[in-house]
Amino acid sequence: MNSFAQPAATPLVLVVEDEPGIASILSAYLERDGLRARVAQDGEEALQLFRQLRPDLVLLDIHLPKVDGVDVLRVIRNEGQVPVIMVTALAGDVDKLLALRMGADDYVVKPFNPPEVVARVRAVLRRTQAQPAAVAAPIRVGPIEIDEQAHSAVVYDAKGLATPLPLTLTEFRLLACLAAQPRRCFSRAYLIENCLPESDALERVIDSHLSKLRRKLQQAGQDGLIETVRGIGYRLWPWD
Incomplete structure (x- = not known):
């Protein structure tokens, strides 16, 4: 060599x-x-x-x-x-x-x-x-903090204690996408294009991934953060 x-x-x-x-x-x-x-x-x-x-x-x-x-x-x-x-x-x-x-x-x-x-x-x-060299700050929305550089996501409780979320790559991408623009409604087609760009999956596959993501958030004590907008798609709606 x-x-x-x-x-x-x-x-x-x-x-x-x-x-x-x-x-x-x-x-x-x-x-x-x-x-x-x-x-x-x-x-x-x-x-x-x-x-x-x-x-x-x-x-x-x-x-x-x-x-x-x-x-x-x-x-x-x-x-x-x-x-x-x-x-x-x-x-x-x-x-x-x-x-x-x-x-x-x-x-x-x-x-x-x-x-x-x-x-x-x-x-x-x-x-x-070619991606920017600057380190992006973690995304903090309500009780959720997402660090895309470290590829980690945690949920904080009322005492400030963090519970790691054991997410798959697709679940992490979906959560990061929703959290980047809270309260915005994303269509299933948009989520597939931006979170599963290599996939030829049907739109309903997103429902399965988000169902599992919701279940993991619920297990971490955070239920109802991801809302379904009937006929359109999904949004993350943090508590005020």
């Missing part, structure tokens, strides 16, 4: 691939394009290097020894928003949608053209690094 010759500001890509030949080819093409690359050969090593190196992007194979790639993706998403491109030998749409709904930023299928993978990596890095 020639990664030590690259400046520290050069984006670092963690290549998670259990086939040494493929990992070597991907790393060589990435470094030839001016990126840094490190390789993990199984899911356990991938999580160790992810926490140690904090890469700018993860190129993640789905089928891995020790810890499956889908589980690695789940952990990465629970710990932040580092962009992830999934790599697999399966071309089925179901597998693709599963990865994207879990938070993957892109998806490539083996066999692939290495220069195309590098182009995908560059495209995702441009998109994610």
Whole structure:
């Protein structure tokens, strides 16, 4: 590897691939394009290097020894928003949608053209690094506080004690969207486009996600915060 010759500001890509030949080819093409690359050969090593190196992007194979790639993706998403491109030998749409709904930023299928993978990596890095560098303040609406940087949501009781909300990625996106503009009514179509952009789900799927979100808010002692507007959609209506 020639990664030590690259400046520290050069984006670092963690290549998670259990086939040494493929990992070597991907790393060589990435470094030839001016990126840094490190390789993990199984899911356990991938999580160790992810926490140690904090890469700018993860190129993640789905089928891995020790810890499956889908589980690695789940952990990465629970710990932040580092962009992830999934790599697999399966071309089925179901597998693709599963990865994207879990938070993957892109998806490539083996066999692939290495220069195309590098182009995908560059495209995702441009998109994610073009986001504002300023840290957004947590959203506080009524008893709810949402920190999009930390990907966490809590509910405060009357004594100021916080109860974490165990939300899925979609539930978190929905709550953040509603809380960003409290009392505004959002249509189901808008919520799908903005909270499930990779999905081809029917509008009624939103009802299921919001039902589960309401149940978790109720379990945290906050019932009735999300209102249904008949024939239109939903709104978050905090107490005065």
